Amino acid sequence: MADTAGVSLATASRVLNGSTRTVNAELSEHVREVAARLRYVSHGPAQALARATTSLVGLLVHDVNDPYFSAIAAGAMRVAREQDLLVMVANTYRDPALELDYITRLGAQRARAILVAGSPPVDPKLAGPLRERLLDYQQGGGRVVAIGDQGPEIDAVLPANVEGARAAALHLTALGHREIGMIAGPRGLVTIADRSEGFRRGLMESDGDPAGYEIEGDFTRDGGYDATRRLLAERPGMTAVFVMADVMAIGALAALREAGKRVPGDVSLVGFDDLPICADLVPALTSVRVDAEGMGEQAMRMVVAPAAEVEAEDEGRAVVHSATELIVRGSTGPAA
Structure with a gap:
């Protein structure tokens, strides 16, 4: 029936089976007309079974050893405890099949x-x-919330990655840096694409025609270390480095020291995420703060909150925006 009406299974279910989410009147009328023409009738026992859920909530993370994902899990579990929900954390290792x-x-x-x-x-x-697969689960009566944009019909908490990276670029160029290295994680990810776009946008808005040179590395300390070594070999004259994840920036700081580069005297360094360890590094790391724990809390509250209490952005889903903020510390200074 959904195929005939030209809508997703989730939208058809919201119209025909009732939902706290609203579908616009014109689309609702169209779906009902198609259902009447096809003589579609909801299967009562199947609907009852689909709604018979447990108190279990699954949390899928790429790497629970990464402090960013650990913070998300901590925030989600705090709210789950308040609501008497059980959270099962599943480490996917960025494996699509898993x-x-x-x-x-x-x-x-x-x-x-x-x-x-x-x-x-x-x-x-x-x-x-x-x-x-998420839409199929949702159609079966489950609730899906993503931290990051998984599609126009999946509720989401969205960090302001573009804005945060733009602020980092404007900070470095205001300090006089014109040759800046960028160390990215895997380029095939939306998060990395957004942070790269934001940083390049900030460079374009700056005076003096600054140049950014991007190199890819793994989302690990060693990935940041290796990428920085390659960047130093290719661009020995750079005076600043923007690293798109703090866990990589820790490795970048080690590589700069090993190369005899003073931070920030010779090279300024900016990270992203503002992990708690950033304030304890020497020098303390300038970083773009992402409220990872807060995003975990927001996502879990969306699981239990009526849709009307959540900010609606796109028809058919609810969205909460999570701001980012540049935290300036000792790892950045004027260009040498």
């Missing part, structure tokens, strides 16, 4: 909701299978 398997298993366990924390791929063909 993500799909976990969603299927959580559905079989009648989990109340699934929270997905982690950037989807930029390529729609790679992102499609996960999105479709």
Whole structure:
């Protein structure tokens, strides 16, 4: 029926089976007309079974060892405890097949909701299978909330990655830096694409025609270390480095010291996420603060809150925006 009406299964279900989410009147009328023409009738026992959920909530993270995802989990669990919900954390290791398997298993366990924390791929063909599996789970009566944009029908908490990276670029160029290295994580991820776009936008808005040179590395301390060594070899004259994740920036700081570069005397360094360890590094790391723990809390509150209490951005889903903020510390200074 949904295919005939030209809508998703989730939208058809909201119209025909009732939902706290509203669908615009014109689209609702169209779906009902198609259902009447096809003589579609909801299967009562199946609907009752679909709504028979447990107190279990699944939390899918890329790497629980990464402090960013650990903070998200801590925030989500704090709210879950208030609501008497049980959270099962599943470490996906960025393996698409494992993500799909976990969603299927959580559905079989009648989990109340699934929270997905982690950037989807930029390529729609790679992102499609996960999105479709989440929509199938949602159609079966489960709740889905993503930290990051998993598609136009999936509720989301969205960090302001573009704005945060832009602020980092404007900070460095205001200090006189004109040759700036950028160390990115895997380029196929939306998060990295957004942070790269924001940083380049900030460079374009700055005076003096600053140049940015981007190099890719793994989302690890060693990934940041290796990428910085390659960047120093290719661009020995750079005076600043923007690293798109703090866990990588720790490795970048080690590589700069090993190369005999003073931070910030010779090279300024900016990270992203503002992990708690940033304030304890020497020098303390300038970083773009992302409220990871707060995003975990917001996502879990969306699981239990009526849709009307959540900010609506796109038709068919609810969105909460999470701001970012540049925290300036000792790792940045005027260009040498």
